[in-house]
Amino acid sequence: MTRTLRLVRRRLVGSVFVLLIVVVGSFLMLQAAPGDAVDAYVVSMGGDAGLVESLRHAWGLDQSIWTRLANYLWALLHLDLGWSVTFSRPIRDVVLEHLPNTLLLMGSATALSFFLGSALGIVAGARPGSLRDRLLSTGSLALYAVPSFWLALVLVIVFAVDLRWLPIAGIETIASGKTGLARAADIAWHLVLPVSALGFIYLALYLRMMRAGMAEVWRQDFVLAARARGLPRRRIVLAHVARNALLPLVTMLGLQSAQMLGGSVVIESVFSVPGLGRLAQEAVAGRDTPLLLGIILVSAVTVVLINLAVDIAYALLDPRVGANEAAA
Amino acid sequence: MKGRFLQTPEAVAGTAILVLLAIMALAAPLLFPGDPLRIAGPALTPPFQDWTLPLGTDRLGRDVLAELFHGARTSLVVGLAAAAASLAVGAVIGTLAGFAGGLADEALMRLTDAFQTVPSFLLALAFVSIVGPSLGVVVMAIALSAWTGPARIARAEVLSIRERDFVAGARVVGMHPLEIAFREVLPNALPPVLALSSIIVAQAILIEAALSFLGLGDPNRVTWGGMVAEGRTVLRTAPFLSIVPGIALVVTVLGVYLAGEGAVESAAVRKGLS
Amino acid sequence: MSAAPQAPLVALRGLTVAYGGDAPALNAIDLDIRAGERLALIGESGSGKSTLALAVAGLLPASAKTAGTIEWEGTPPQGGRDIGFVFQNPAGSLDPVMAVGRQVAEVACTHLGLSWSDALARARDLFGRVGLPDPDTLVHAFPHQLSGGQKQRVALAAAIAARPKLLIADEATSALDTIVQAEIVALIRRLVAEDGMTLLFVSHDIALAAELADRIAVLRGGRLMECGPARQVIDRPQAPYTQSLIAAHIGLDSAPLFASADAGAPANE
Numbered sequence A: 001m002t003r004t005l006r007l008v009r010r011r012l013v014g015s016v017f018v019l020l021i022v023v024v025g026s027f028l029m030l031q032a033a034p035g036d037a038v039d040a041y042v043v044s045m046g047g048d049a050g051l052v053e054s055l056r057h058a059w060g061l062d063q064s065i066w067t068r069l070a071n072y073l074w075a076l077l078h079l080d081l082g083w084s085v086t087f088s089r090p091i092r093d094v095v096l097e098h099l100p101n102t103l104l105l106m107g108s109a110t111a112l113s114f115f116l117g118s119a120l121g122i123v124a125g126a127r128p129g130s131l132r133d134r135l136l137s138t139g140s141l142a143l144y145a146v147p148s149f150w151l152a153l154v155l156v157i158v159f160a161v162d163l164r165w166l167p168i169a170g171i172e173t174i175a176s177g178k179t180g181l182a183r184a185a186d187i188a189w190h191l192v193l194p195v196s197a198l199g200f201i202y203l204a205l206y207l208r209m210m211r212a213g214m215a216e217v218w219r220q221d222f223v224l225a226a227r228a229r230g231l232p233r234r235r236i237v238l239a240h241v242a243r244n245a246l247l248p249l250v251t252m253l254g255l256q257s258a259q260m261l262g263g264s265v266v267i268e269s270v271f272s273v274p275g276l277g278r279l280a281q282e283a284v285a286g287r288d289t290p291l292l293l294g295i296i297l298v299s300a301v302t303v304v305l306i307n308l309a310v311d312i313a314y315a316l317l318d319p320r321v322g323a324n325e326a327a328a
Numbered sequence B: 001m002k003g004r005f006l007q008t009p010e011a012v013a014g015t016a017i018l019v020l021l022a023i024m025a026l027a028a029p030l031l032f033p034g035d036p037l038r039i040a041g042p043a044l045t046p047p048f049q050d051w052t053l054p055l056g057t058d059r060l061g062r063d064v065l066a067e068l069f070h071g072a073r074t075s076l077v078v079g080l081a082a083a084a085a086s087l088a089v090g091a092v093i094g095t096l097a098g099f100a101g102g103l104a105d106e107a108l109m110r111l112t113d114a115f116q117t118v119p120s121f122l123l124a125l126a127f128v129s130i131v132g133p134s135l136g137v138v139v140m141a142i143a144l145s146a147w148t149g150p151a152r153i154a155r156a157e158v159l160s161i162r163e164r165d166f167v168a169g170a171r172v173v174g175m176h177p178l179e180i181a182f183r184e185v186l187p188n189a190l191p192p193v194l195a196l197s198s199i200i201v202a203q204a205i206l207i208e209a210a211l212s213f214l215g216l217g218d219p220n221r222v223t224w225g226g227m228v229a230e231g232r233t234v235l236r237t238a239p240f241l242s243i244v245p246g247i248a249l250v251v252t253v254l255g256v257y258l259a260g261e262g263a264v265e266s267a268a269v270r271k272g273l274s
Numbered sequence C: 001m002s003a004a005p006q007a008p009l010v011a012l013r014g015l016t017v018a019y020g021g022d023a024p025a026l027n028a029i030d031l032d033i034r035a036g037e038r039l040a041l042i043g044e045s046g047s048g049k050s051t052l053a054l055a056v057a058g059l060l061p062a063s064a065k066t067a068g069t070i071e072w073e074g075t076p077p078q079g080g081r082d083i084g085f086v087f088q089n090p091a092g093s094l095d096p097v098m099a100v101g102r103q104v105a106e107v108a109c110t111h112l113g114l115s116w117s118d119a120l121a122r123a124r125d126l127f128g129r130v131g132l133p134d135p136d137t138l139v140h141a142f143p144h145q146l147s148g149g150q151k152q153r154v155a156l157a158a159a160i161a162a163r164p165k166l167l168i169a170d171e172a173t174s175a176l177d178t179i180v181q182a183e184i185v186a187l188i189r190r191l192v193a194e195d196g197m198t199l200l201f202v203s204h205d206i207a208l209a210a211e212l213a214d215r216i217a218v219l220r221g222g223r224l225m226e227c228g229p230a231r232q233v234i235d236r237p238q239a240p241y242t243q244s245l246i247a248a249h250i251g252l253d254s255a256p257l258f259a260s261a262d263a264g265a266p267a268n269e
Helices: A002-031 A037-045 A049-058 A065-077 A091-126 A131-144 A148-162 A180-218 A221-228 A233-271 A276-285 A289-317 A323-327 B009-031 B064-100 B102-117 B120-131 B135-146 B148-161 B165-173 B177-195 B197-213 B224-232 B240-273 C049-057 C100-112 C116-129 C148-160 C178-195 C206-212 C230-235 C240-248 C254-262
Strands: C010-019 C026-033 C038-042 C064-072 C083-086 C166-170 C198-203 C215-220 C223-229
Touching: A002 A065, A002 A289, A002 B102, A002 B120, A091 A131, A091 A180, A091 A233, A091 A276, A091 A289, A131 A180, A131 B240, A148 A180, A148 A233, A148 B197, A148 B224, A148 B240, A180 A233, A221 A233, A221 C083, A233 A276, A233 A289, A233 B120, A233 C100, A276 A289, A276 B120, A289 B102, A289 B120, B009 B064, B009 B240, B064 B102, B064 B135, B064 B148, B064 B177, B064 B197, B064 B224, B064 B240, B102 B135, B102 B148, B120 B135, B120 B197, B135 B148, B135 B197, B148 B177, B148 B197, B165 B177, B177 B197, B177 B240, B197 B224, B197 B240, B224 B240, C010 C049, C026 C049, C026 C223, C038 C049, C038 C206, C049 C064, C049 C083, C049 C166, C049 C198, C083 C148, C100 C116, C100 C148, C116 C148, C148 C178, C166 C178, C178 C198, C178 C206, C198 C206, C206 C215, C206 C230, C215 C230, C215 C240, C223 C230, C223 C240
Parallel strands: C038 C198, C038 C215, C083 C166, C166 C198
Antiparallel strands: C010 C026, C010 C064, C215 C223
């Protein structure tokens, strides 16, 4: 256990530096935007030069960039992400409201792609070079080439428009008044298409990794030793080969989390799911740069936390991790 | 060398697709002169009805086939430019980090981590929305996240190369460290970095398509993503308007992947034979 | 000569093995492995000795082409149950992410039909037999936590877990330190005697063969140069190759070899 804790501590310290770079970098980038929150406000609400100046002063936007950065960092320490002009609410509230939907979408899609992908990868990797192996490999490559938004539209056309099996958009039936288990089922039903659109694309990634990993592990000496001991083929494939090939896939989970989060932006747009991705679009449309900055920050923190969880899972799965430090 | 490259049917298919794409891109202004975004015929003409409009027209009456050909140019340009930019930036940063070592290496690696922590599409979205949608900006937006992969690989290669004898020899002769890094070490570190290039091209094409789909692409150019977005408004009545450009995207990206795999395999085969 | 010859445990007749289009690794081998004996397979690298061991165990890769026969006395053999195999590389024969006790237990479970807890208990017993310290704790350890010698003891435990008739040791001590080597050799000798197993061990070390084996077979370039009782092969080698092998052997243990030759040990089996 202690080696896992040491790992966590080391990663947390590194993550703080990384997040600091993200904050400063994003802040500086967003300062490059032509026009600021005051301009956006004035465009929608109207106002004269005098109002503009007083608003700038009130919102602290007339100060130097470094002062504003310092203020922003200070506010962050108090978990204050600023004020959203578009929603007229604290950014923190808006973001935290939308975050769970994205996490649900992302998490389900990741689970789909990981489990189904590795299972199919084991099937393909059990007999390398066979017909089903080649079919699965090339088929999955073709799937990985599909743009997620297009797959989403195709799924909508087939299942929602033609077959009318599944709902077209949204995360739950509006104003249905459902609660508890019925509401959960309703949400799950609405998420079937979005999760499929996102999950099936990345499925290819895990399938090919598992297949390649198994081909790699098959060549190793201990597999020959297992065969020499007369273990049944099924046990060798599952308990030894797949179990070893699984490790790089777990690492991939962490690396893919950032891409998944980005991918959900597009999917949320197609299916009108009220998550972080949709929020980012609205921030872009409303020129609400503080909101955009808040979304980027929260996304980065989410990715860091997911990676941390993945690292812990990997350390638990691979007894060799951290062993050197323990011995020293 | 080419004979060995074209050994697997996958590599042949991939190369064929890429050649087809290049031909489409180059032939577009010849076969379909003029602005592809202009009205060419009556709106929502179905495909295969009018032979001057083989794939029909969209909601505004634009020629779908012309848009398809011109869209190929955009995808090809974005894919190649973004890959070139990310490879260049990534290779330089990776080499510097690997060669410098110590604090500079740590700092650059934290920087790389930071760029990998922010979801690439989100970063591209923010960048394009701030600077304004144009082809160059889209390319930069993609390269902003894509450089991290080549950087890590370049650094790993440099770390293993810099201990070798010819580097020590260069140092003895009195070469400046930067000179050693870029004239001796980098050329040897390049092959694995280049192996990444096909993946970057494919990802760049997909990101550009998604940006255009969301309305953040270059408004003065035809993009396949934009075509899919346009078709979305008439999804029930004319689904082919969204389906056709999507198929073009799938085939193109698949072609890039297959050709890339073929190149990697032929390089591996050559290494094995030597 | 021994008493009336019984059918050998394994009879190789004209065994030829080739990998790909190259020259055959084994060329028309005729060899008997007699029940209960300790047979040493001696040769230098490229002699085909490992290929022979793998062929007897049925572990040749699918791409290998074979000719000739390998006949077993009685029922056709099954790996693990009838044949125990110990490889040269101790780390290579163990799954790095599975506890070593489980790797031994799964052999017992598969071939002896034991329940999992019984199989684990048997693993613990076997750890004791192979001289591993503190078996109760060690069954839960992972390969990277063990030394080379300890890993090889685990490999031995897994090899004998199902009480096989034949134990094949393919250069099982070559990757170990000298003292550990001697310990493992002694261990193998004890286990073989206790369980009444037949031993086929492959080595490049002719002195080791002199100590451990009843009979020695010498291989060179895939061909059988000589085969006979150990004493006889060492003291009065027939084939010139064997003579040069022995002559080339220089070491601290040369004295016992020469001493036995000087003392004129009896020439019978």
